[in-house]
Amino acid sequence: MSCSGFIVRDDRGLILAAGHRTTLHITSTFMAEALAVIHGLQLILDLGIRSVVVESNSRTIISKLNTEEIDPSVIRSMIGDAKFLANHLESCSFTFINDKEIKHHMQWLQRDLEVPMTAFGKKTHRRWPLELQMLIVA
Secondary structure, eight states: OEEEEEEEEOTTSOEEEEEEEEESOOOSHHHHHHHHHHHHHHHHHHHTOOEEEEEESOHHHHHHHHOOSOOOSTTHHHHHHHHHHHTTSSEEEEEEOOHHHHHHHHHHHHHHHOOOEEEETTEEEEOOOHHHHHTTTO
16 A cells, blocks of 8 residues: 655645545555656646646656656556656656755645644654645545
8 A cells, every 4th residue: 555645836836736645556666656646647637737847756757757768667557657647738847856855845834834744753644734635636
């Protein structure tokens, strides 16, 4: 089982939407990361947003999404699905961000938006405000 999360921000950094999904039968972190990208792109399309920069801390997934070559790995169908969704946008780029940048974003969410954080070991779980959750329920 995997829980993937994503945040949609505008060019000023303001959150437009956020969401998370729990998925069964995930056998690797690469699958989980690829699914997070797919879920985020589906949300972008549903919201009618036409231009996006997808950020991930998975260098492998970003590399696979940025190549034109057919992916030979077990997640090739997920990579293909993400590229298919991205092709429906006017502009879509995939960018690697490191854990330090993610930590900065998480601290900003906690401080400025009062998103509660609960740490369990090395994992951080977020309970998004209800108004943000409702944006992805449709």
